[in-house]
Amino acid sequence: MRHADYDVVVLGCGPAGLSAAVNATIRNKKVLVIGGDPCSPPMHKAQKIDNYLGLPATSGAELLKRFMDHAQAMDIEIVNGKVDLINDTGAGYQLLLQDEFINSKTIIIATGVPYKSTLPREEELLGKGLGYCATCDGPLYRDKTVMLISHNEEGENEADFMVQICRNVYYVPLYKKVGTMDARVKVLQERPREIVGENEVTGVRMTNDQVIPVDGLFILGGETSPSRLVPGLEMEDRHIKVNRKQETNLHGVLAAGDCTGKPYQVAKSIGEGQVAGLQASLLASQARP
Numbered sequence: 001m002r003h004a005d006y007d008v009v010v011l012g013c014g015p016a017g018l019s020a021a022v023n024a025t026i027r028n029k030k031v032l033v034i035g036g037d038p039c040s041p042p043m044h045k046a047q048k049i050d051n052y053l054g055l056p057a058t059s060g061a062e063l064l065k066r067f068m069d070h071a072q073a074m075d076i077e078i079v080n081g082k083v084d085l086i087n088d089t090g091a092g093y094q095l096l097l098q099d100e101f102i103n104s105k106t107i108i109i110a111t112g113v114p115y116k117s118t119l120p121r122e123e124e125l126l127g128k129g130l131g132y133c134a135t136c137d138g139p140l141y142r143d144k145t146v147m148l149i150s151h152n153e154e155g156e157n158e159a160d161f162m163v164q165i166c167r168n169v170y171y172v173p174l175y176k177k178v179g180t181m182d183a184r185v186k187v188l189q190e191r192p193r194e195i196v197g198e199n200e201v202t203g204v205r206m207t208n209d210q211v212i213p214v215d216g217l218f219i220l221g222g223e224t225s226p227s228r229l230v231p232g233l234e235m236e237d238r239h240i241k242v243n244r245k246q247e248t249n250l251h252g253v254l255a256a257g258d259c260t261g262k263p264y265q266v267a268k269s270i271g272e273g274q275v276a277g278l279q280a281s282l283l284a285s286q287a288r289p
Contacts, residue, residue, distance in 0.1 A: 002077055005103045006030045007284035008277070009095060011229075012110035013078055014040030015266050016257025018067045019273025020108045020280065021076050027281035032104070033071070033078040034097060040064060040112065043266065052266050063266065082154075082221070084133040086230050091288055092252065099135070105284040108276045109226050109240060109248075109255040113264065118149065118174075118219050121195050125217075126228065129201030134158040134218040143167050144215035147204055149192055150174060151221035158220060159185045170212060188212075226259060237261070246276035251288065254280050 008024045010017045013035025038044045046060025085096035092105045131137045145168040163169040163184045196203035203213045227233045234241045240255040256272035258264045
């Protein structure tokens with residue numbers, strides 16, 4: 001990262017996130033965009049977009065490239081990564097990104113389509129043996145048995161970390177090519193089917209119906225519900241509830257794009273991103289009440 005402190009941090013580098021970043025940068029704000037690769041996978045896969053005004057019959061990948069080129073031409077800082085934790089500091093927000101803490105006066109959530117759980121009952125068991133950051137909560141499971149379910153190869157580093165302090169570490173990759181990990185990590189080929197346990201996690205049932213007893217379960221690299229990432233965030237029908245200024249119920253936290261509700265359209269995301277970027281710039285210039 002170029003800085004430790006920002007005026008605006010945008011979560012998501014799709015059309016809403018990039019639109020927000022461009023408009024905040026025009027207002028001379030210090031902006032950081034955090035997203036995946038590629039940005040906006042659904043748009044990237046779209047063969048043809050016919051309803052974006054002025055650019056008919058354009059592929060999603062080409063349109064997204066134009067958006068990215070615009071942001072890069074303005075020297076907007078864009079990093080590939082995923083925020084694991086956000087804390088309200090009273091004066092702004094502190095974000096944990098790849099083992100590094102950064103601060104921002106405002107946050108714009110532009111993470112795309114609503115969150116879908118990897119397994120049933122995640123919401124119910126969150127904090128009761130289930131978590132989303134192994135390196136954050138690892139010390140709680142010292143000398144115990146844990147399972148890490150990972151959507152991408154980044155989970156391999158967390159498994160290597162956990163095996164240093166845990167008695168047993170099971171690793172379930174939900175992706176194709178697994179790299180080289182500590183030999184003590186037990187890599188499973190079966191997929192998880194459901195979480196076992198009434199009031200806390202006690203095991204995971206796999207697709208072969210085997211139940212693997214565990215003390216802790218971590219789901220890594222998948223989508224993270226905005227309401228889990230930002231405690232207290234008000235949701236409505238799985239979408240983030242916003243007003244006309246794209247403000248949420250939390251001061252300094254805004255949202256734009258598909259995460260705020262239908263229609264899931266590029267033009268709608270661009271417009272909401274613009275409004276969010278302008279409003280975040282205004283809030284970043286004011287003293288927090």
